[in-house]
Amino acid sequence: MEASLDNASELPDAVPPDTSVAGTGYTTPTFLQALIDADILIPTGVDGIYGRSGVYEAIAEGMNALVTQAGADQHAEVLRFPPTTPRKDFEDSEYLKSFPHLAGTVHSFCGNERDHFRLLERLEEGEDWTDQQRPTRVVLTPAACYPIYPVMARRGPLPPEGRVVDVFSYCFRHEPSLEPTRMQMFRMREYVRLGNAGQILAFRQMWIERGQALADQLELRHMLDVANDPFFGRGGKLVADNQRDQKLKFELLIPVNDGAPPTACMSFNYHVDHFSTVWTLRTSDGEKAHTGCAAFGIDRLTLALLRQHGLELGQWPKTVRAALGGI
Ligand code: ATP
Numbered sequence: 001m002e003a004s005l006d007n008a009s010e011l012p013d014a015v016p017p018d019t020s021v022a023g024t025g026y027t028t029p030t031f032l033q034a035l036i037d038a039d040i041l042i043p044t045g046v047d048g049i050y051g052r053s054g055v056y057e058a059i060a061e062g063m064n065a066l067v068t069q070a071g072a073d074q075h076a077e078v079l080r081f082p083p084t085t086p087r088k089d090f091e092d093s094e095y096l097k098s099f100p101h102l103a104g105t106v107h108s109f110c111g112n113e114r115d116h117f118r119l120l121e122r123l124e125e126g127e128d129w130t131d132q133q134r135p136t137r138v139v140l141t142p143a144a145c146y147p148i149y150p151v152m153a154r155r156g157p158l159p160p161e162g163r164v165v166d167v168f169s170y171c172f173r174h175e176p177s178l179e180p181t182r183m184q185m186f187r188m189r190e191y192v193r194l195g196n197a198g199q200i201l202a203f204r205q206m207w208i209e210r211g212q213a214l215a216d217q218l219e220l221r222h223m224l225d226v227a228n229d230p231f232f233g234r235g236g237k238l239v240a241d242n243q244r245d246q247k248l249k250f251e252l253l254i255p256v257n258d259g260a261p262p263t264a265c266m267s268f269n270y271h272v273d274h275f276s277t278v279w280t281l282r283t284s285d286g287e288k289a290h291t292g293c294a295a296f297g298i299d300r301l302t303l304a305l306l307r308q309h310g311l312e313l314g315q316w317p318k319t320v321r322a323a324l325g326g327i
């Protein structure tokens with residue numbers, strides 16, 4: 001969430017528009033424009049979809065490796081999925097109940113030759129051709145941890161110590177924006193915990209502290225706050241208020257965008273038994289399992305580093321470059 005924080009004044013203001021961005025040596029209207037001018041982000045004509053330069057990727061990879069290092073003692077099971085989720089699992093997850101506005105579904109042409117001819121004709125005429133597309137059995141993954149819950153449920157009850165899973169995926173959310181931190185496709189690295197309530201809460205607290213330590217190590221100004229997800233509609237407001245009251249979601253916020261409140265770059269979530277209500281996830285003693293996750297927005301963290309340390313790697317603190325694997 002880009003929360004408006006009562007205590008945001010504790011943070012230095014994000015650099016306002018029309019001031020120079022550290023390290024670039026020139027004045028630029030917005031952070032996004034500075035990134036584009038420096039060929040760090042490559043615009044595609046669609047807001048929130050960018051190509052990335054080698055320098056950007058080196059920072060992102062260094063960031064991801066640093067998260068791996070921070071979680072080395074977790075002995076997590078590493079699972080990687082392509083950035084898609086089976087449509088059936090997605091439907092079961094109730095994502096559409098909460099976030100219909102963010103979902104991305106994959107459609108394909110499934111017609112015959114006559115339909116193909118019609119499609120080409122429409123393209124030629126500059127008319128809408130998309131009604132020729134039919135939904136496929138896949139949707140785009142909205143959060144890296146989504147594909148794993150049904151997989152874990154199929155394995156049967158959890159071992160007594162529960163499980164820790166390490167996931168990483170490009171994610172899609174339909175939220176086009178001119179804020180570079182709000183992309184439509186971005187990378188999310190997560191540690192996911194499945195177990196009983198006590199195990200999840202201890203895990204979340206540990207990762208909140210590790211997340212803060214990571215931000216300190218990277219010399220990023222930051223603060224922690226309670227947050228809520230952007231639940232859709234009027235009913236969604238109640239769910240969001242409840243999530244906040246129960247402190248189910250914490251975010252580590254870092255100033256990145258021009259004149260905007262600080263941006264959530266990590267989140268620490270407690271889903272209670274939501275996923276075991278949807279799928280048969282049980283603890284070793286047959287109770288509904290609880291789940292939680294620590295999520296690192298690899299692209300947002302990359303942008304935070306570029307914002308706070310400048311667009312020239314050469315001018316970054318040496319310790320920060322070393323922490324990112326000597327970039
Ligand atoms: P927001 O409230 O800003 O939409 P969030 O904190 O609710 O984001 P989560 O659902 O917790 O997002 O996702 C985990 C992490 O993924 C976030 O902490 C953030 O770093 C990253 N993330 C979320 N949405 C985006 C996006 N549109 N572009 C880039 N990174 C994102």
Ligand code: ZN
Nearest residue numbers: 143145190293
């Ligand atoms: Zn998650």
